[in-house]
Amino acid sequence: MTTDRSGELAAAADGARDILEEKHRAREITYNASRRAIRACASAIRAVHRREFLAARELIAEAAAFLAEADAAIDGHHDVRYGGSLHDAKKEFAEANLTLAFVSGQPIPGAEELRVETPAYLNGMAEAASELRRQALDCLRRGELDEAENLLAVMDDVYTVLITIDFPEALTCGLRRASDALRGVLERTRGDVTNALVMARMQTAIQGESPTPGR
Numbered sequence: 001m002t003t004d005r006s007g008e009l010a011a012a013a014d015g016a017r018d019i020l021e022e023k024h025r026a027r028e029i030t031y032n033a034s035r036r037a038i039r040a041c042a043s044a045i046r047a048v049h050r051r052e053f054l055a056a057r058e059l060i061a062e063a064a065a066f067l068a069e070a071d072a073a074i075d076g077h078h079d080v081r082y083g084g085s086l087h088d089a090k091k092e093f094a095e096a097n098l099t100l101a102f103v104s105g106q107p108i109p110g111a112e113e114l115r116v117e118t119p120a121y122l123n124g125m126a127e128a129a130s131e132l133r134r135q136a137l138d139c140l141r142r143g144e145l146d147e148a149e150n151l152l153a154v155m156d157d158v159y160t161v162l163i164t165i166d167f168p169e170a171l172t173c174g175l176r177r178a179s180d181a182l183r184g185v186l187e188r189t190r191g192d193v194t195n196a197l198v199m200a201r202m203q204t205a206i207q208g209e210s211p212t213p214g215r
Contacts (some may be wrong), residue, residue: 029073033196039064041092048100049134056100063093090116094124099131102154114182126178129158130185138195152193155186
């Protein structure tokens with residue numbers, strides 16, 4: 001006996017189409033909000049490097065609003081939630097917040113406080129530590145050797161912590177690569193700070209050995 005399944009198939013297709021349309025709308029909102037959050041975070045990090053901490057906090061608040069919009073749009077759509085654009089935006093958000101904390105001397109916010117997933121938080125931490133190289137070099141140019149050493153110590157502490165997070169890349173979303181990149185930045189910064197300290201000590205020694213005028 002021949003059974004006509006066309007009606008059932010059409011109904012199944014309509015149901016699938018409705019679900020995918022909803023997911024598509026959520027994905028579009030998420031993508032746009034994530035892109036705006038990334039821009040705000042990048043601007044916040046630039047403000048931190050200029051020591052414009054108030055402006056940085058305002059930009060971070062703006063990014064937080066965009067991320068809240070994205071989270072609301074994808075509520076119930078876990079396959080969209082863990083897409084690349086939102087992860088990248090939350091990683092940048094963590095980076096902006098941690099860079100601000102490291103440079104301004106404020107307490108470090110945790111992943112729960114920032115409302116970001118752990119992989120995004122850890123990757124953001126690695127990138128925030130790399131951002132400290134610029135701050136360290138600026139300190140060296142200003143002759144602020146103690147502050148440069150402090151920033152180097154923070155970079156070293158972050159790297160030491162991150163290399164203990166030994167889980168598959170599928171769970172950490174590329175943390176090993178980010179940690180390896182941080183190691184390279186750390187070693188270059190260590191070399192720059194060490195050279196500056198050696199030069200400063202040599203200059204102090206030379207000045208101390210110089211004869212007093214009139215003798």
